[in-house]
Amino acid sequence: MGLPIGVFGQAFTGRISDSQNATPLPYASIGIKGKSIGGIADSEGYFHINIANAAVTDTIVVSYLGYHSKTFVKRDVMQSQYEIKLDPYALQLNEVVARGKREVIVIGNKNPSARYTGWGDYNSSRGRLRGVAVETNETPLKLGKFKMHLEACEFDSVRFRLHVLPLGENYSGDLKAELLKENVFFNAYKGQRWVDVDLSKYNLVIHQNIIVAVEWVDAWVKSEERNESYQLTISTSRKEGFLYSRKTPEETFSVLRLKYTPTMYLETYKLGNQKVSDE
Structure with a gap:
């Protein structure tokens, strides 16, 4: 699910995609819960977020409309790159x-x-x-x-x-x-x-x-x-x-x-x- 340790908690990087078909999720959101730290992925789902100023106990939230969010705790971010797959909701449209x-x-x-x-x-x-x-x-x-x-x-x-x-x-x-x-x-x-x-x-x-x-x-x-x-x-x-x-x-x-x-x-x-x- 990633490469060996290389960022030591200073950055959170990787790619976000659909768990069912592996298509990238463009402009998915990545942020520290409740804080002004984070950003969005690019058009191909790739992201690089500086989390150096986050506390080790802070929660990182990865989200995309229509999908279940995933969370990480900063102290557990031990890989240099993550491949994050989000599960879609079953959409019910009016x-x-x-x-x-x-x-x-x-x-x-x-x-x-x-x-x-x-x-x-x-x-x-x-x-x-x-x-x-x-x-x-x-x-x-x-x-x-x-x-x-x-x-x-x-x-x-x-x-x-x-x-x-x-x-x-x-x-x-x-x-x-x-x-x-x-x-x-x-x-x-x-x-x-x-x-x-x-x-x-x-x-x-x-x-x-x-x-x-x-x-x-x-x-x-x-x-x-x-x-x-x-x-x-x-x-x-x-x-x-x-x-x-x-x-x-x-x-x-x-x-x-x-x-x-x-x-x-x-x-x-x-x-x-x-x-x-x-x-």
Whole structure:
């Protein structure tokens, strides 16, 4: 399951794949539980996480949406490389059957301002997250589209992972309570302003207020043409609310009440003359 000891607890490295078919799990999360230590795997499931600042009793969590997580204790990390295989959940998807004309209901922050929030350089920002609380009195609602306005995207392409979470008491949020049943990745491109993601195929119906958030998982440029960072920023709207941020997978959200919050919104519709059934 690995090679002889070579890192002496300073790094946790290896590859993460599906236990049934050995396919890599791109951008799987690896982090020290409750601490700002960790990161994500690359597009082929390979990871290299610096755990030098973790205590010997700290727990390392390896997770991927739709799969059972695995944990390691730092003091037991004795190999230079691990091949980690995660077991998939048996997915049960809701089937939503629509009949008749749908009335679109927009929830969230739709109008961008000249302000923005965002990330720094590519390497330090993979796995970082920005999100906003979305409140509505119209539930239940089916999610149709997610939209986000970028203030700047100077990379040729950036890949995001979408998160939809229940809004907890006192505006708390927990990534372990993900409402999506599988990873939703999408790309934004150089110079693009509005990013549009079709969610209708995921058949997600919300019954409560939510947090919608995006996680930066990858970015590409054809060539490094300058020394300074490329910009990636999300416009903020002139709407007071709660901003959610996080640097590594296993740390808790930082929650701030601000006058300007990320320009992210959802196009939804009422169930109306529809039925929801389990497959």
